[in-house]
Amino acid sequence: AMCAERTALFAAVASDLGKPEILALVSSQTGGELTWPCGACLQVAQELGGPELLVVVSDGSTSRRAELRQLASNLPYKG
Numbered sequence: 001a002m003c004a005e006r007t008a009l010f011a012a013v014a015s016d017l018g019k020p021e022i023l024a025l026v027s028s029q030t031g032g033e034l035t036w037p038c039g040a041c042l043q044v045a046q047e048l049g050g051p052e053l054l055v056v057v058s059d060g061s062t063s064r065r066a067e068l069r070q071l072a073s074n075l076p077y078k079g
Contacts, residue, residue: 005041009048020049023071026060034059034067036074045071 005025012020023045027035034057037045045053051072058066 003038003041005037006044009041009044013048020045020053022054022056023049025055025057027057029059034065042071042074046075051075 005023009020009023012018023037025035025037029035036042036057037055045055049071051070053071054068055071055074056066056068058064
């Protein structure tokens, strides 16, 4: 199975929409925290959008809780 984030990124590139600039994810919370893309999705996002890609996540609740980060802040350290 493939996550929705990767599917969306691949579809955008296949549709010749250019380099992805933002990735939005709405998902239920995990352990009381917002859910971020998995490692495989972060890897694809890095390859297609680069470390400057913006990632916005929300739990979709009425509290309207959301966070916006640059992809680079969610990637492991590269030395």
